[in-house]
Amino acid sequence: MGKLAGTSVFDPIGDAVGRISDAVVTLRFTSSPRVIGFVIEVATHRRVFLPITRVTAIKPGAVITTGLINIRQFSQRPGEATVFGELLDRVVMMNDQTGPVKVLDMAMEQDDERNWVVTHLYVRRQNSGLSLRRGETFLVSPEDVSGLAKQSAMSQEATTLLSMTEDLKAADFADLLADLPETRRNEVAHQLTNERLADILEELGEDDRVGILSSLDVRRAGDVLDAMQPDDAADLIAEMPPDQARILLAAMEPEEAADVRRLMAYGENTAGGMMTPSPVILPPDANVATLLAHVRREDIPPALAALIIVSRPPLEAPTGRYLGVVHIQRALREPPQTALGTIIDDALEGVDPNTSLGTITRLLATYNLTAIPVVDSSQHVLGAVSVDDVLDHLLPDDWRDADEGVTDETMNRSQDG
Template identity: 60%
Template sequence: MENTKTRATLRVFVARLVGTTVFDPLGDAVGKVHDVVVLIRLRGQPRAVGLVIEVAGRRRVFLPLSRVTAIEPGAVITTGLVNIRRFEKRRVETLVVGELLDRVVTLRDGSGQVTIRDVAIERDRGMDWKVTRLFVQRGSSGPLGLRRGETFTVRPDEVTGLAGSADQQGATALLATMEGLKPADLADVLSDLPLSRQLEVAAELSDERLADAAEELSDDDAVALLSGLDAARAADVLDAMQPDDAADLVSALPASIAAQLLDLMEPEEAEDVRRLMTYDEYTAGGLMTTEPIILPPEATVATFLAQARKAEVPPALAAVAFVCRPPLESPTGRFLGMVHLQRALRERPQQLLGSVLDKDLEEVHADDSIGTVTRLLATYNLTALPVLDDAGRLLGAVSVDDVLDHLMPDDWREADDAVTDEMIERSANA
């Protein structure tokens, strides 16, 4: 353990601090560092006031630095219990990783602009944490995003523009923290950022990656993000989304923007979205996707397994193949039955799907309620159900994750982990 004098002059670089485990006095891990909150003042040294830490359930909470007793390699030690109220950034606060890293600032000595790559905080003799150094770089990213240019440290008072506008910020460091995140976690990070910063990050993401995240955002956040994109880019993102999620999002947009984006989408994708938008939100038709795994009866088990392995197929839909007569685009020819992934794994690769069908299913139609769908999914322990028209053709499939999204309250991403009264009421009334 360091002595008091050593701790008083401890310098911590924030980018390296991110991901560090936070421990209580008993040595139990309570979460990991996600960001650092600082106050940038017109006069005086910027002050670091707390950590944003991620605790169980991906909840981000605020930990005042006054309650941090030590920052050591691989560990942050606190004085006691952490307040689990969700962190909400105030206007006077700035997030180092979310808003400062990659900001372009100007050197007061007249030698030009530099980009902030890291921020150092230190505890002074009064036990307050101050921003004491900026690790900066001249020049910009080179080919393939590689950084180039001289790097050095400066004091905060040696630059101007530290509290600058969003157009002075790049996204390199922030994107690095998002690499490898699951879509739901990426959406959670995006929702914590100002819209201008969200749009900057979105510009650097692929259509598929942004589509995955948009599917996990709340309706309000997704609408704001999509509305802020260039219309052509927004249409490309909608093309990459699951049709049911795209339909939900388009339905929530202002009518003029929705019509424009539908015209810009790929015709086949737009047709699916328009068809799904005709159904009530809380019916099987409103819940279903038009792109499950659909195969003919003469397809083999090996073909099904190859389809299930595709990265773009959601896990709930990868667990089952819907076997139909041609045409295989929804609405298909006559629906014959389902083949479950577990059953397929027990068969020979060359076995025909038509010989291992599960036909013992209660029919679900597009106008059936979400309550009917939920009951059947639970009764038969399924991850997805076929939705048929009156002629017995497959219109689409409802997956268990889509049902859960609609049963949960609108603000479930921000709510406590406990089941809310709204969720119970909605389930009972479905």
């Protein structure tokens, strides 16, 4: 079944519907798990449920459906488990008393009643003995093991899941993580690198990211917060209980914590509360080649890379006097040696840190901007508010989980098995 991950799903006329991101089974203690459908990622990067009864063919590199798909966000039900997210890497016990094995993959087949069931487990032995070899891999039947239907008290690895999803964008991985049960979600999160987890926390809903951060030890939580964008870290810390927030700030690097504290001093829906304190800031005598080198960095969000702030030194916020901005499109039309001071847009004024969300939204829309500088009363640059910062505050808190409607034929698992 692991080979199905990422497989394209097509409707009867050959149009792509989405890609398989997981398989859903019902776990039964007395018989083999039954496959009830797939979780597929559709064009909107939404993870939806595709009942196995709507699958007409499974071929190498393609799954064919009837074309009728419920686009309601996938929500796991009691008694169900996701294969890639939960069951792979699970340690179970062999019923022949030869010890624990780890589930690496599963195989499914149709039975006489045309139901899809898990028929084999591909496992790796976890211990060794007189006639056993640790690391040995082999096939067993689900009836040959116990513990598949219940997660053990021991922490479960996520090696297989992470290898299958290493190319997923942070937002897509966040959707996958949000679908997992809380215990498994925390297990997977703990096994991510600090940088990867920081990117994913920025994409998760409030409850999920607070839960994950709270499950980390204080030192690790501080390292993850250090790796986050300061405005996102400030938002997350503000969602924590006050005592815990103080502990987390103390665990951060002093410089990163100072940025976060400065942001938290402003109202949540003000320019100061939303701004990123580290936009691209260059002096007027820097040239276009230098500008391009700065915006090429991977840690610069696209919205901030489109607008470069020009100020007098020092260039760290709060900077010297704000002079204006250079738009990336203008810079791309100039020779590399062109000084930024000669192509500056000095008509764009910075906003006060107490400027309201509504005012910032109107300014971005009126002037077709992706970001706008934030300056203090002495025209020192404090940061910049980007359009994605504004959208995060304009959308409802649960926008990541909100349903987008359904197709003409509403389906659910109670109808389709």
